[in-house]
Amino acid sequence: MAVMEQTLKDLHGAGEHRKPLEYTHGGSVNILGFWLFLATDLMVFATLFATYLILKTHTDGGPTAAGIFDIPGYVAETFILLTSSFTCGLATYSMRKNAKAAALTWLAITMALGLAFVGLEASEFAKDVADGATMQRSAFLSAFYTLVGTHGAHVSLGILWMASLFFQIARRGFDAVRARKLFVVGLYWHFLDIVWVFIFTVVYTMGVR
Amino acid sequence: MANSAVSQSTNLEPQFHEEAFPWKHIIGYVLSLVLTGAALWCALGYHLRGSALIVTILAMAVLQIVVQLFLFMHLTESDGTRAHVWTICLGFFFTFVVVAGTIWIMSFGSQVA
Known part of the structure; x- marks a missing residue:
């Protein structure tokens, strides 16, 4: 109930001087809604992880996890994504200090790192497919490409989302709505980092051992 | 007029105990690098094996969640x-x-x- 009361207060713009801009003018409702979305998106990945863990030994005599996973490649992807999560956090931090140029710079760096991540992943997939490790080859490979590819699609969408926000903020600066949009895309990006940490651990690192 | 007054009063100010220097983010980043490096050291350096390895690197992944949620995602504020x-x-x-x-x-x- 306290949450609802506070939400109503927010909608009427009360008490905003004590809160970050993104929580004001009803923004806290949007932010709560986005946490709900993240919880449901987590369910999507839960089912894909469960499927992968059951099917990872079903290689049908074809390529195995230890056979196709490229250690320097996935380690580089991991450090790139961890760094991008940090720079995305700095974009939110700069936004809260009303430092528009700094926020845009960190946002641009985050997008560049995201593109590097997606590029590395795409080249890894292309190389695997060229070596005969296609999605149709075995249940293991179907589950692998579905899980890791769904994460990669999320990251790609995040880059497009950040790009549109970059131009909005560059043209019009921060207000309650654009502050909330930047905060929410940040939540999305950190969430994808969490999912990747589990792909790194459960799929790749356990796969090569 | 009312609109411009509102936008004036809601200019972004560091009104929410935002640090002067982003220590929380830097600590979070260093922790995530250390946890990732430690997981790689255990697994690729063959310092642990079997279920001990699985439990250890899963525990490190859970700690990474904690870092992201509390140091980057501002879970416990507002x-x-x-x-x-x-x-x-x-x-x-x-x-x-x-x-x-x-x-x-x-x-x-x-x-x-």
Whole structure:
């Protein structure tokens, strides 16, 4: 109930001087809604992880996890994504200090790192497919490409989302709505980092051992 | 006029105990690098094996979640906090049930067969 009361207060713009801009003018409702979305998106990945863990030994005599996973490649992807999560956090931090140029710079760096991540992943997939490790080859490979590819699609969408926000903020600066949009895309990006940490651990690192 | 007054009063100011220097983010970044490096050291350096390895690197992944949620995602600040915490805790609980339950049921079936 306290949450609802506070939400109503927010909608009427009360008490905003004590809160970050993104929580004001009803923004806290949007932010709560986005946490709900993240919880449901987590369910999507839960089912894909469960499927992968059951099917990872079903290689049908074809390529195995230890056979196709490229250690320097996935380690580089991991450090790139961890760094991008940090720079995305700095974009939110700069936004809260009303430092528009700094926020845009960190946002641009985050997008560049995201593109590097997606590029590395795409080249890894292309190389695997060229070596005969296609999605149709075995249940293991179907589950692998579905899980890791769904994460990669999320990251790609995040880059497009950040790009549109970059131009909005560059043209019009921060207000309650654009502050909330930047905060929410940040939540999305950190969430994808969490999912990747589990792909790194459960799929790749356990796969090569 | 009223509109411009509102936008004036809501200019972004460091009104929410925002640090002068982003120490929280830097600490979070260093922790995530250390945890990742440690997991790689255990696994690729063959310092642990079997279930000890799995438990250790999974524990490091869980610590990475804690770093992201508390140091980067501002989970525990502002008003909706309790709802945010319950929402994401429920999400992680369902994730655990789906993954662990699937492994349990499917491996039980293969033992019977």
